[in-house]
Amino acid sequence: MYIDKKLVIEGFGEMIQERVAAGWMPYLLTFMFNPLGGSQKHQVAQMMDEVGRTYHKILTRMHRNPKNVPSHLKPLWIASPDFPVHKHMKDSFQSIAVNNGLHFHAVALISPENRLGRPFDTFINEKPKRFAGRDRYLRALHVVEISQDADYVAEYVLKSVKNGRANFDDLLVLPYASSERPSSTKWERRKIKKDGEKRRL
Numbered sequence: 001m002y003i004d005k006k007l008v009i010e011g012f013g014e015m016i017q018e019r020v021a022a023g024w025m026p027y028l029l030t031f032m033f034n035p036l037g038g039s040q041k042h043q044v045a046q047m048m049d050e051v052g053r054t055y056h057k058i059l060t061r062m063h064r065n066p067k068n069v070p071s072h073l074k075p076l077w078i079a080s081p082d083f084p085v086h087k088h089m090k091d092s093f094q095s096i097a098v099n100n101g102l103h104f105h106a107v108a109l110i111s112p113e114n115r116l117g118r119p120f121d122t123f124i125n126e127k128p129k130r131f132a133g134r135d136r137y138l139r140a141l142h143v144v145e146i147s148q149d150a151d152y153v154a155e156y157v158l159k160s161v162k163n164g165r166a167n168f169d170d171l172l173v174l175p176y177a178s179s180e181r182p183s184s185t186k187w188e189r190r191k192i193k194k195d196g197e198k199r200r201l
Contacts, residue, residue, distance in 0.1 A: 003168060009158050012078055012107075016150035019076060019109045026146040027120055028153065029077070031104040032132075034139045040102065044081050047104050048172050050137045051079050055174045057131070061123070062114035071175050073113060079106035079172040080158050083165055098139070105157045106172075107146070121145055 020026055031051055036043045055077055056066075063069045084101035110120045124131070124143045132138040146153050160166035 005162055008168070009155055009162065010151070012158065013151040013154040015076070015078075016107060016109060016154055019111075020150060023112050024076075024109045025112070025120060026150070026153065027108040027110065028144050028146050028157070029079075029104075029106040029108050030140075030142040031079075031106070031138060032140040032142070033099055033103065033137055034134065036099055036137065040100070043099055043102055044166070044170055046137065047081065047102070048079070048170070051077075051104055051106065051172055052174065054131055054138065054141065059175075062110075062116060064115065073111055074175045075111065075114075076109040077106045077172070077174040078154070078157060079104055079174070080160055081166045081170050082157075082160050107153055107157050108143075119145075 016026060031047065031054070033043075033047060033050070036046050038046070055075070059066045059074060062075065066074070082103055082105045108120065116123050121143045124141060128141065131141045155162065158171070161168060161171065
């Protein structure tokens with residue numbers, strides 16, 4: 001089935017604009033990972049799983065009982081895999097070499113109705129080891145407040161889909177319903193157990 005990429009990206013831009021107009025704060029998240037095994041497809045799946053786990057960990061800090069919070073009041077994340085563009089590369093050699101430069105970006109929209117008590121970027125940056133480290137899947141989590149317009153940011157985050165290096169199956173939009181939450185395969189559960197729970201959040 002044909003999917004118009006431009007229309008989808010514009011739709012995400014409208015979602016962002018609506019929430020910003022309602023007083024939500026927009027941020028750009030960058031997820032950098034430690035070396036992951038398997039094919040690129042499997043690496044993307046592992047990264048998506050870790051982005052989802054990070055979201056749910058943060059959600060419990062924002063709301064006392066997340067299950068009782070309506071979905072439209074939970075933070076909205078639109079995440080996509082990203083690849084380095086070598087002719088514009090400014091990252092360190094480590095960023096390029098690890099997982100062939102594959103990482104994740106996300107637009108995070110944060111409702112003013114939360115329990116953090118400080119800006120979202122301050123919360124993330126004050127204790128970075130809470131989310132990432134050398135002994136975890138996630139090596140680093142970077143966050144900056146978005147000052148550009150929503151259409152530009154949506155297109156930036158989804159540029160790998162736009163240029164064909166990723167597809168719509170690689171997109172992660174949070175929150176998702178419990179019925180939509182991805183389940184691990186038997187092989188993936190064995191891999192997680194072998195790697196050790198210390199690499200999980």
